[in-house]
Amino acid sequence: DVKVTQSSRYLVKRTGEKVFLECVQDMDHENMFWYRQDPGLGLRLIYFSYDVKMKEKGDIPEGYSVSREKKERFSLILESASTNQTSMYLCASRRAGGAYEQYFGPGTRLTVT
Amino acid sequence: DQQVKQNSPSLSVQEGRISILNCDYTNSMFDYFLWYKKYPAEGPTFLISISSIKDKNEDGRFTVFLNKSAKHLSLHIVPSQPGDSAVYFCAAPLQGNMLTFGGGTRLMVKP
Secondary structure: OOOEEEOOOEEEEOOOOOEEEEEEEOOOOOEEEEEEEEOOOEEEEEEEEEEOOEEEEOOOOOOEEEEEEEOOEEEEEEOOOOHHHOEEEEEEEEOOOOOOOOEEOOOEEEEEO | OOOEEOOOOEEEEEOOOOEEEEEEEOOOOOOEEEEEEEOOOOOOEEEEEEEOOOOEEEEOOEEEEEEOOOOEEEEEEOOOOHHHOEEEEEEEEEOOOEEEEOOOEEEEEEO
16 A cells, blocks of 8 residues: 655644645655645645656745655745645655556644744 | 636535535546545545546446536445545546646535
8 A cells, every 4th residue: 555644744833934844655656746725725736746856836836845855755845934824735646657546645734823 | 727626515415315526627638537535634535537438437336427528527426424424526637747626525424
């Protein structure tokens, strides 16, 4: 079974703080993704990475950056957290060239106060 | 603009009855569709998919129907069980690597 883990289930941060969200997958997948989920808006793609050190912007990259130094790990960085970044953050991975299905981690509920 | 839309934010059904969740799309180039299920405080899990060369795919209690002319797909759950209560997302591949998701429908199955 594919396993995707995220470093925290719940986080509370203050406005202006730098926030790191970590994601690790154990299936040697090339593709990794960061989404945020908000009620009524579904899952919106923030960034994805198709290989180590490679990244592409998704639909809502503003205010975020990412890092992929190792194949199994994909980090999402909020440079200066704002209250409108309060959300559920979901990481996913997928084997390149394989089936379309992505495998998700359990999510991190981030609250910015 | 969302290319995949779920117009019903919520649906309530009685245990044992059929649940029908709907999804519309605007991009006629989509050739594959997926349904995900999400419980609170958990990540989405893949449920069932369908290729555009088919109009139906069945897996146990779950069946997905695709109507290409109407750009519409639906997920049928028969019989519905309380454990099916969750948020359901439809999705389609975009540019190969990425998926675009609908807004989700919250299904509540009452005992």
